[in-house]
Amino acid sequence: MALILITLMVILAAGPTWSAPSIIQMRSEKKILLAADELYCSSWRFTVETNDAGAWTRVPVRCDDFVKDYITGDLYASELEAVAANAAEYARAIGISGDGRDAWVFDIDETLLSNVPYYAVNGFGSETFDAHAFNEWVELAEAPAIAPGLRLYKELQELGFTVFLLTGRDEYQRHATERNLMYAGFNNWEKLILRGKADEGTPATVYKSEKRKEIEDAGYIIHGSSGDQWSDLIGFAVARRSFKLPNPLYYIA
Ligand SMILES: [Mg+2]
Numbered sequence: 001m002a003l004i005l006i007t008l009m010v011i012l013a014a015g016p017t018w019s020a021p022s023i024i025q026m027r028s029e030k031k032i033l034l035a036a037d038e039l040y041c042s043s044w045r046f047t048v049e050t051n052d053a054g055a056w057t058r059v060p061v062r063c064d065d066f067v068k069d070y071i072t073g074d075l076y077a078s079e080l081e082a083v084a085a086n087a088a089e090y091a092r093a094i095g096i097s098g099d100g101r102d103a104w105v106f107d108i109d110e111t112l113l114s115n116v117p118y119y120a121v122n123g124f125g126s127e128t129f130d131a132h133a134f135n136e137w138v139e140l141a142e143a144p145a146i147a148p149g150l151r152l153y154k155e156l157q158e159l160g161f162t163v164f165l166l167t168g169r170d171e172y173q174r175h176a177t178e179r180n181l182m183y184a185g186f187n188n189w190e191k192l193i194l195r196g197k198a199d200e201g202t203p204a205t206v207y208k209s210e211k212r213k214e215i216e217d218a219g220y221i222i223h224g225s226s227g228d229q230w231s232d233l234i235g236f237a238v239a240r241r242s243f244k245l246p247n248p249l250y251y252i253a
């Protein structure tokens with residue numbers, strides 16, 4: 001009896017030490033892999049935001065969860081707040097003349113309006129862009145405001161800036177875009193500029209530069225510009241200061 005008991009105790013004692021290392025090892029290997037993905041994807045996102053990544057059509061496969069977690073988590077919201085705070089601080093310090101010629105240019109998608117509800121059911125940047133599906137979403141005119149963007153927009157207007165909206169959306173989407181902007185709380189913009197027939201096929205950087213040039217040629221000083229893509233901000237007739245908002249969901253050349 002004593003021998004059986006001792007044998008049982010030995011088996012029980014040996015059990016965990018015999019099986020536990022493999023589980024612990026698997027867990028730690030998974031942790032190492034997750035940590036490696038986290039590091040890789042964090043660095044990838046940095047290169048996107050600094051415009052080092054160049055053209056890309058989808059989020060790297062290993063970063064699918066990372067991007068989803070980033071967009072739905074606190075960091076994206078915090079970064080949007082931080083950039084808006086920088087822009088507001090700059091705008092307050094300018095001391096504009098108040099003659100109506102002091103302008104600010106806003107992009108729309110992922111700058112004033114959030115398409116996160118669309119991307120939430122379309123893979124958070126892990127799927128190839130589907131223009132048809134996205135345009136259907138645009139027609140719904142239900143994109144919510146990016147809260148810090150709306151606050152900045154309102155403050156700029158109170159400070160006396162003339163606001164221009166410059167979007168890569170097409171002219172036929174004007175009505176839906178206006179409807180959506182008003183639904184989200186935006187109003188009193190000076191001009192909403194969309195891609196017309198003549199702008200078809202023009203790269204975003206060129207199209208947006210040309211339109212900013214027209215604003216300048218009309219006598220406005222573009223003090224600031226806000227956009228989630230570098231193509232919203234660079235090229236020619238650039239704003240005196242540009243404010244790049246985060247966006248790891250998609251890239252527009
Ligand atoms: Mg945009």
